Amino acid sequence: MKRLVEINAAVRMLSEMKRLVEINAAVNYGSTGRIAEAIGLVAQREGWECTMVHGPRYVNPSQLPCICTQGKWGDRMHGVRSLLLDGHGLGSKRATERLVRRLDALQPDVVHLHNVHGYYLNYEVLFRWLQRADCKVVWTLHDCWTFTGHCTHFDFIGCDRWKSGCHDCPQLGAYPRSLFVDRTSRNYELKRELFTSLGDRLTLVPVSHWLEGLVKESFFKGTAVQTIYNGIDTNVFCPRGNKPARDYVLGVASPWCERKGFNDFIALRSGLPADVDIVLVGLTRKQVEALPDGIVGIERTQNVDQLAELYSGATLFANPTYEDNFPTTNLEAMACGTPVVTYRTGGSPEAVTSETGFVVDKGNIKAIADALQAVRGRGKQKYEEACRQRAVTCFNKDDRYADYVRLYERIV
Numbered sequence: 242m243k244r245l246v247e248i249n250a251a252v253r254m255l256s257e258m259k260r261l262v263e264i265n266a267a268v269n270y271g272s273t274g275r276i277a278e279a280i281g282l283v284a285q286r287e288g289w290e291c292t293m294v295h296g297p298r299y300v301n302p303s304q305l306p307c308i309c310t311q312g313k314w315g316d317r318m319h320g321v322r323s324l325l326l327d328g329h330g331l332g333s334k335r336a337t338e339r340l341v342r343r344l345d346a347l348q349p350d351v352v353h354l355h356n357v358h359g360y361y362l363n364y365e366v367l368f369r370w371l372q373r374a375d376c377k378v379v380w381t382l383h384d385c386w387t388f389t390g391h392c393t394h395f396d397f398i399g400c401d402r403w404k405s406g407c408h409d410c411p412q413l414g415a416y417p418r419s420l421f422v423d424r425t426s427r428n429y430e431l432k433r434e435l436f437t438s439l440g441d442r443l444t445l446v447p448v449s450h451w452l453e454g455l456v457k458e459s460f461f462k463g464t465a466v467q468t469i470y471n472g473i474d475t476n477v478f479c480p481r482g483n484k485p486a487r488d489y490v491l492g493v494a495s496p497w498c499e500r501k502g503f504n505d506f507i508a509l510r511s512g513l514p515a516d517v518d519i520v521l522v523g524l525t526r527k528q529v530e531a532l533p534d535g536i537v538g539i540e541r542t543q544n545v546d547q548l549a550e551l552y553s554g555a556t557l558f559a560n561p562t563y564e565d566n567f568p569t570t571n572l573e574a575m576a577c578g579t580p581v582v583t584y585r586t587g588g589s590p591e592a593v594t595s596e597t598g599f600v601v602d603k604g605n606i607k608a609i610a611d612a613l614q615a616v617r618g619r620g621k622q623k624y625e626e627a628c629r630q631r632a633v634t635c636f637n638k639d640d641r642y643a644d645y646v647r648l649y650e651r652i653v
Contacts, residue, residue, distance in 0.1 A: 259653060261291045262349040264367075266359025267299035268307055270543070271495075272569050273383050274299060276471060276642075277355050281305045283642040284649070292347060294340065296361025301543065308343060310361045311336035319360040327391065327419035327428065330357060330364040337363035341370040351649050354380040358393070358417060368435040377652045378439055379645070381446045381469075384566055387436060388459035390425030391417070396564035396587060397500050404458055406430070433460045441465065444652060446645075449567035449588020467648060470591075471569050472638030477545050478576035480629065481553040488517045490613060491555035491579070493548065493570045494562075495523030495541045502561030502584070503528075505606055509559075510535050512610040522551060552577035556621055557613050562586050563603060576632035578625035582612040592636070596627040 261284050267274030274295075281291040282304060293305045297313045311333055319332030340362075344352075352371065357364050371378055384393040390407025392400075392415055400411060407429040413419045436443075437460060444465045447453040453468045490513070494501040506519055510533060513519070519536040529538035542548065552558065558574035560583040567588040571581045581598035583589045590600040599615070601608035616624065 258288060258290045259351070259649070260347060260349045261289045261351050261353060261649065262294060262344065262347060263291065263305075263353045263355065264294040264357065264362070265355035266296045266361055267356070268293055268295035268305075269301040269303045270299040272471070273356050274301065276381075276383075276569075277353075278303055278305065279472065279474070279638045280353070280642045280645050283639060284646050287643075287646045289646070289649070292349075296359050298360070308340065310340050316360050323360065323417045324420055325422065327413070327422045327424040329360070329391075329417035329419075329428075330362065332363065333361060334363045334366055336361075337366040341366060344370065344374070349374075349376050350653050352376050352378050353645070353649075354378065356383055356386075358386050360417075365431065365435060368438065372438055376442075377649075378443045379446060379648060379652075380443065381448065382452055382456065382566075383448060385452070385455065388432070388456065388461060390427075390429030390432070391419070393417075394500075394564040403429070437461065437464065444648065446648070447566075449591055451588040451591065452566050469644045469648075470636060470641055471567055471572065472636050472641030473569055473572045473576055473632070474545075475576045475633050475637045478549050478552065478573045478632070480578040480625065481550050483550055483554045485554045488556040488617065489520045489537075489554070490517065490609075491520050491522070491551055491558050491574070492560070493522045493551075493558075493573075497521065497524050497528060500563045502559075502563065505561040505604070505609075506536065506559070507533065509561075509606050509609055512606060513613065517556070517613065520551065520555070522548070548573065549577055552579050555579050557582060557616050558598075559609055559612075560584070560589060561603075561606075561609065562589060565589050567591065572632055572636045575628040576636070578621075578629050580612075580616055580621070580624040580628055582609050594627075594631065597624065597631050598628075 263277050263281055265273055265277040269278040284291050291305055293307045297309055297316050315333055315336050322332040323329040386393040389403040391410045392412045407425040410423050410425040446467055446469050447456055448471050450468055453466055492506055497503040522539045523541045524538045532538045552574045558579050558581045565587045571592040574581050575597055581593050584603045585600050593600055599612040
């Protein structure tokens, strides 16, 4: 009898648990994958039942129950459609139809979207289901794809067609690449129709105030918005006490390209003292082999302990990005006690104060060299405590992702 009572109590508890489904291209991989994983784990601790939906391409082991939308073949076919027809996000129809049947069975209280782009999901099928589903929707915006007809970023080329209606896209060759067809106008109108159809059931979460400003200029005018900064694991990203034999400026990105400041690092090399190296993490093997003397290249790594060692040992972390939202690399460097210099790009400056680093104009390579000179002149130890304190106080993942749970509780 006692056992039956315990079983009935457990069943009642499970039935009363709120259900969360997160949807992202990656699971526990890269910045958005790790962010989604961390949010789900915080929600679990707060009594939510959480399921992660993801694509097949970027996958690390997860502590959450997972649903993969399709196999790698479906992913490739979606990529071909995108490449030939500018139909990114409109492939994987059958896979998404199977997914929404599983969502019907799960009956989530909240569906939390992250990166819907990524060749793994049909956003039209998903949003037709969301229109009839009895759930609230939270959408974390990690880039600008949600309100453009094609691209994820437009700062580098200064395009503002997204404000009134995309057409004649100047970035068809950029991700998600299209070789022949420009359907940006139709993509834009379809997105506007679908993404604004949920009314007050949708809350957008830009991860920087800069992106919040763009959202309010887009077709999402009037949609509920709450900015929540990204968080990091400040227990992993912490000062390691390592003291390298030579000073070095660190850069971390993947993939490295002109828009991430790769060429600026090459130019910076000639402006630095001979006793200072540059270390770049996230390069391809081909890029590593082509580096000039004085620049050390490391291929992409998912080893966060290795990254923390590199951040901790650096004299200065440099982020000369030309388009970005709110890069977690800035936060990781500060958590390891290393000051940051970044271009005045997107939301990147929002992480940095005068006590924790420097914000300089785009393309001002001399200002990066001057920042290094300032840190060496004062001594890196003068920055370490302020950097660490800001990261722990403002960007600790448990605090930031608890903000999402409070949002879920408020809207359900």
